[in-house]
Amino acid sequence: MESRLGCVLLAAILLSGCSWFHRGHKGPQPVVAEETEAEPTIVEPQVPRRKVKTPHIKAKDFEVGGYFGALSIQDFGTNPLYGVRAAYHVTEDIFLEGFVGRSKAGTTSLEDVFPNITVVSESGRYFTYYDIDLGYNVLPGEIFLGRGRAFNNALYATFGMGDVKFADKDQFALNFGVGDRLLITDWLAMHLDVRDHVFETDLTGRTKNVHNIEATMGLSVFF
Amino acid sequence: MRRLLALLLLLQALHLGTAHARRPPLELVVAQPFLEMHSGPGRGFPVVYVAERDEVVTVLYSRTDWYRVRAPHGQEGWVRRDDLARTLLASGEPAPIPPYPEFATHRWEVGAGYGVFNHENLVTAYGDFGLTTSLDVEFVVQQAFGTIDNRYMTTIGMRHTFIPEWKWISPTAGIGFGWQYIKDKAPPAPQQDSNQMAYISLGGRGFITRRFMWRADWRKYVIFTNQNQNQEPDEWKVDLAVFF
Numbered sequence: 512m513e514s515r516l517g518c519v520l521l522a523a524i525l526l527s528g529c530s531w532f533h534r535g536h537k538g539p540q541p542v543v544a545e546e547t548e549a550e551p552t553i554v555e556p557q558v559p560r561r562k563v564k565t566p567h568i569k570a571k572d573f574e575v576g577g578y579f580g581a582l583s584i585q586d587f588g589t590n591p592l593y594g595v596r597a598a599y600h601v602t603e604d605i606f607l608e609g610f611v612g613r614s615k616a617g618t619t620s621l622e623d624v625f626p627n628i629t630v631v632s633e634s635g636r637y638f639t640y641y642d643i644d645l646g647y648n649v650l651p652g653e654i655f656l657g658r659g660r661a662f663n664n665a666l667y668a669t670f671g672m673g674d675v676k677f678a679d680k681d682q683f684a685l686n687f688g689v690g691d692r693l694l695i696t697d698w699l700a701m702h703l704d705v706r707d708h709v710f711e712t713d714l715t716g717r718t719k720n721v722h723n724i725e726a727t728m729g730l731s732v733f734f
Numbered sequence: 735m736r737r738l739l740a741l742l743l744l745l746q747a748l749h750l751g752t753a754h755a756r757r758p759p760l761e762l763v764v765a766q767p768f769l770e771m772h773s774g775p776g777r778g779f780p781v782v783y784v785a786e787r788d789e790v791v792t793v794l795y796s797r798t799d800w801y802r803v804r805a806p807h808g809q810e811g812w813v814r815r816d817d818l819a820r821t822l823l824a825s826g827e828p829a830p831i832p833p834y835p836e837f838a839t840h841r842w843e844v845g846a847g848y849g850v851f852n853h854e855n856l857v858t859a860y861g862d863f864g865l866t867t868s869l870d871v872e873f874v875v876q877q878a879f880g881t882i883d884n885r886y887m888t889t890i891g892m893r894h895t896f897i898p899e900w901k902w903i904s905p906t907a908g909i910g911f912g913w914q915y916i917k918d919k920a921p922p923a924p925q926q927d928s929n930q931m932a933y934i935s936l937g938g939r940g941f942i943t944r945r946f947m948w949r950a951d952w953r954k955y956v957i958f959t960n961q962n963q964n965q966e967p968d969e970w971k972v973d974l975a976v977f978f
Contacts, residue, residue: 568760568832569795601946601976603776603798607846643846643857645974651776663774672848672857674877680919683855683879694774697802733797 571698574598576731578612578702584638584677585721586714587631588617592725596702603648608669610642612725616677619715630714635678638723640708642686644671654693664693675710675723684710692731702729760793762803762821762829769821771811775800783809793818799944801831835978837941838899839867845949845975851878851885852967860973867898872908876971883924887914889933901941906951908935914957931957942974949973 575597582592594612601607616636622628650666667690675684688706695701708723769785775797785791785805791813794802799815821829835841841864849856858876865871870893878885891910898904911932916924937951950972957965 568793568801571795571797599976600798602944603800605943605946607974607976643859648776651774651778653773653779661773663779665776672855674857674879681877681879681884681917683857 571733572600574600574606574700574731574733576700576702576729578704578727578729580704580725580727580729582612582614582638582723582725584614584616584723586619587636588619590614590617590638592727594727596729596731598646598731603651606646606648606667608642608644608646608671610640610644610673612640614638614725631678638675638677640673640675640684642671642673642684642708644669644686644688662693662695664691666691669706675708677712678714680712682710682712684708698733700731700733702727702731704729760830761790761824762793762818763824764789764791765822766817766820769813769817771803771805771809771813772800773811775802775812777814779812782811790824791821835945837901837947837977840864840977842978843870843947843949843975844978845947845973847949847971847973849876849951849969849971851876851887851969852880854878854880854885856969856971858971858973860975862893862975868895869893870895872910874912880919882920883916883918885914885916887931888912889931891933891935893935895939903938903940906935906937906939906949908937908951909933910935925961926959929957929959931955945977947975947977949975 575595577593577595579591579593581589583589592612592614594610596608596610598606598608614637616631616638619630622630646667646669648665648667652664653661654664655661669688669690670686672683672685675682686706686708688704690702690704690706693701693703704725704727706725706727708725709720710723711718711720713719764785764787767787769789769791770781771783771785772779773782783805785803789806791803791805794804794810796802796815797812800812801815801818802810803813803818804810815831819829819831823829843860843862843864845862846857846859849858856876856878858874860872860874862870862872872889872891872893874887874889874891876887878887889910889912891908891912893906893908896905896907909932911930913928913930915928917927918924933953933955935951935953937949939947939949941947951970953969953971955965955967955969957967959965
């Protein structure tokens with residue numbers, strides 16, 4: 512019995528010894544041979560490819576709106592005015608702005624005193640203008656309404672040029688303005704503007720520069 | 735009053751329509767020690783909230799160089815572009831803040847300016863599309879204010895920028911054709927109130943800041959008339975423009 516147990520132990524030691532000598536061999540050879548012979552199979556993914564969209568950040572640099580107010584047409588009295596505006600904000604300081612506005616002139620003092628005299632025809636009394644302006648936010652900041660409410664606003668200056676059509680004639684006009692943009696919300700702004708349209712005219716007999724000052728209030732939307 | 739209310743409601747509806755973007759909102763992780771949120775989109779507005787490192791903020795929209803963001807607890811404020819560019823996506827990639835368009839390789843220009851056409855004041859506006867970095871197609875509309883007439887002109891042309899990589903000033907040359915329409919202010923009426931014309935131009939362009947640039951041009955026109963001689967007026971102008 513002892514000798515049989517000894518034989519089993521001896522056989523076990525010999526086998527383990529053989530396997531120790533054999534450890535230098537790598538991988539079972541036949542399996543490798545099978546893989547090289549077999550056609551390579553392409554694994555098709557079962558999961559549909561997801562289309563990844565980079566989220567887009569909407570830029571709200573454009574502003575459009577309308578305004579109304581009063582325009583003092585030199586020699587022709589003060590009259591209601593309405594118009595539309597569009598702006599593009601280039602930086603936090605600079606913006607480009609365009610205006611189109613219209614008013615209808617009243618009568619001159621001469622026409623009031625002498626009703627038979629007509630300085631400008633009825634169709635020529637429309638004062639229509641367009642302007643292309645460069646604006647600068649001079650004083651940006653906050654204004655406070657009561658204790659718990661603050662609105663962003665900016666006092667800005669604008670300078671530009673354009674066309675004034677008055678008395679059926681188009682004139683080159685410069686304009687200078689100061690305004691305040693009060694943001695009621697981040698997308699809705701209220702404007703208060705004072706702007707002077709200056710152009711040369713000979714309508715009242717001699718050539719002179721006339722100043723036509725408007726004071727307006729308006730709303731605009733950022734998008 | 736009722737009209738004003740209706741207008742406000744309409745504006746609100748328009749705003750809601752645009753506010754709900756189709757794509758998911760951009761969410762960014764604060765990677766720097768803190769992220770300052772200002773009360774307005776400008777350098778002087780006070781800081782109203784500070785998001786800490788690893789907080790996730792949602793980007794709502796931008797205005798010029800500022801981004802409106804929402805912090806996890808609902809606080810909203812404006813973050814400077816350079817600060818937001820240092821945040822990360824949830825995957826660890828840099829925040830996809832679009833870069834400024836390169837001035838040398840930009841595609842679009844839109845601008846307006848002042849000039850003098852044949853001793854007359856000129857108001858001009860233009861749009862320009864870059865076919866290559868140095869060759870552009872430009873479309874110009876302008877109005878010249880004379881003492882006896884007004885001219886409305888439109889031209890289409892090609893414009894070559896010789897060294898587009900010169901940032902502050904780079905010479906250009908162009909050629910094109912167009913039309914003019916004359917509206918008389920005082921007699922005598924013009925013999926022709928519309929003409930075809932062609933031009934050559936020399937000029938320059940340059941970068942000012944961010945997406946803002948200047949452009950200047952001298953043009954020599956040939957206005958084709960039905961008389962013995964064509965007219966050959968000069969023009970110069972300076973434009974300020976935005977590029978994309």
